[in-house]
Amino acid sequence: MDFKNQVVDALSAVLKDELSADQIKGLIEVPKTSELGDFAFPTFMLAKTRHMAPIKIAAEIADQLDSSNFSKVVATGAYVNFFLAQTTFAQQVLADIAQQGADYGKQNLGSGNVPIDMSSPNIAKPMSMGHLRSTVIGNSIAKILTKVGYSPIKINHLGDWGTQFGKLIVAYKKWGSEEAVKADPITNLLHYYVRFHKEAETQPELDDEARAWFKKLEDGDPEAHELWSWFRGASLKEFKRIYDILGVKFDSFNGEAFYNDKMDKVIDELNDKHLLKESRGAEVVDLSKYDLNPALIRKSDGASLYMTRDLAAAIYRHDEYNFTQSLYVVGMEQTEHFKQLKAVLLEMGHDWANDIHHIPFGLITANGKKLSTRKGNVILLEKVLGEAVELAKTQIAEKHPDLQNADQVAEDVGVGAVVFHDLKSERVDNFDFNLEDVVRFEGETGPYVQYTNARANSILTKASAKADASVVLDDDSAWDVLKLLADFPATVARAAREYEPSVIAKYALRLAKGFNQYYAHTKILVEDAQLPARLALVQSVSTVLTESLNLLGVRAPKEM
Ligand code: ARG
Secondary structure: OOHHHHHHHHHHHHHOOOOOHHHHHHHOEOOOOHHHOOEEEEOHHHHHHHOOOHHHHHHHHHHHOOOOOEEEEEEEOOEEEEEEOHHHHHHHHHHHHHHHHHHOOOOOOOOOEEEEEOOOOEOOOOOOHHHHHHHHHHHHHHHHHHHOOOEEEEEOOOEOOOOHHHHHHHHHHHHOOHHHHHHOHHHHHHHHHHHHHHHHHHOOHHHHHHHHHHHHHHOOOHHHHHHHHHHHHHHHHHHHHHHHHHOOOOOEOOOHHHHHHHHHHHHHHHHHOOOEEEEOOEEEEOOHHHOOOOEEEEOOOOOEOHHHHHHHHHHHHHHHHOOOOEEEEOOHHHHHHHHHHHHHHHHOOOHHHHHEEEEOOOOEEEOOEEOOHHHOHHHHHHHHHHHHHHHHHHHHHHHOOOOOOHHHHHHHHHHHHHHHHHHHOOOOOOEEEOHHHHOOOOOOOHHHHHHHHHHHHHHHHHOOOOOOOOOOOOOHHHHHHHHHHHOHHHHHHHHHHOOOHHHHHHHHHHHHHHHHHHHHHOOOOOOOOOHHHHHHHHHHHHHHHHHHHHHHOOOOOOOO
16 A cells, blocks of 8 residues: 555645645655654645645645544644554555565566676676676666566676787787686786786787787687687686675676677668768767767777677667666766767667666775776685675674574675675765775674564564464554555665665665664563564564565575
8 A cells, every 4th residue: 555645645635726646746745753744745835826824724734634544634834744544554564565575565667678787897807896886786776677577687798809808819828828827817817918018018019919819819710719718718717706606697698709790780780871980090980969979980900899899789689688778787987988889879770779778886995095906806806705704704603602504694794794885875976995894783784784684583483472464563663664664665666766776775774773773662572462463563574674685685694
């Protein structure tokens, strides 16, 4: 049941000649504290037409309105304040959650395939914190969109093609060793790559060699292809270790290389539509009418580019998945690139480009400093996750020394802490990373939410009765928790509309806090007639906290 709509209906009956239901809905506010009511309607905008003071209007509306669905309706200053009938509300919310379980909050806001371009690290380079952000944000958006009716397709658009592979092949053939690459592929491939750039400063002919090797690779030369495929496989194996730790799965690993044989068609189409222009030896699409720099499509040596591969990928995804929207979870620094991508597609006459959305995110700093890819963050990343798990282990040992599967729980908590921390601030915000803060059991952390959920579960295990949502809960101190529970579906909808996992993370923190306050004031396990109703509340809190964490890609241990 939508309680806000009850308020809208009651107001509409009185105001039908002045405001539409939608206008009324848009004006309704939620008061800061429950003492002021559950919904409030401001009357200022009626003052002009009615030639009356807002205070008088509020009093008049409160008087005329049918209040039988509410516990009371009162005018306070310029506002009409609505107090919901708490017991009816409680019964409805708890029955809904008991009945729907993990499906509570599921709704139909749309449908169809939604490819999500996410993670997308570069072969032979360490996975950066930026790629971690893309991975966990994309994963959570996929879960949220599933909950509201869409079918996401998680695509890892690996950076596995481009002139850098020519350089890598030259460097490997000159200075590399098979054993070194086998032992630690990413570190050593990165070494070769860095060395290549150094030596090329004094030996420019190296660049020509690299170009020649990339050309061979693009033309399918077996030796080039074999080396490339080896580097790719070895790097991917390293990345997959991290995906396993995070519990993230992909539907496709079609990276840039996958589009190698699909780019000629794009270039032909651009030519047919007379969109390619010559600029300093390269071929570009002019985008001045979009206020954008020209999009570089083909270099003077004929080699393809990041943009060309993205054009081929966008068209492929459209043809293959017939998407209703197509998302790219990529750092904010590539905003211009995605604007250009959409603009070129629109120039080609592909109106569906309007369904492409770049979902940008900000930078992570560590203790105030920008993180650098060059310093081997793949190790850093695994190290961070490993340290988080160790920290969780210590805390669990203190709080719950006889916990059964302590290692698994420590993993859930440590990894969950890092993921939750990433998702709790708004996507576009930059944030600083400090491990101690991230793994705290108190404060605005993932472990705090997980711990609250485990606490709710332990109450249920200890209880002598069974939860029963049909027993009417008449308990003032549960009111804030009940309203938060009722708010979950709307919260999921907002997170989906805004592609914003932080909406869910912040909600989970509010619910956990609300429940802990309730728990501090109320003796839940007292054996009285209300016990089954209070247990239904506890059960609902656990269901909704678990599902919130699940939408973030964070596990919710039953005990910790
Ligand atoms: N590999 C790129 C990078 O690390 C990200 C790719 C994003 N996806 C895309 N379709 N362009 O910067």
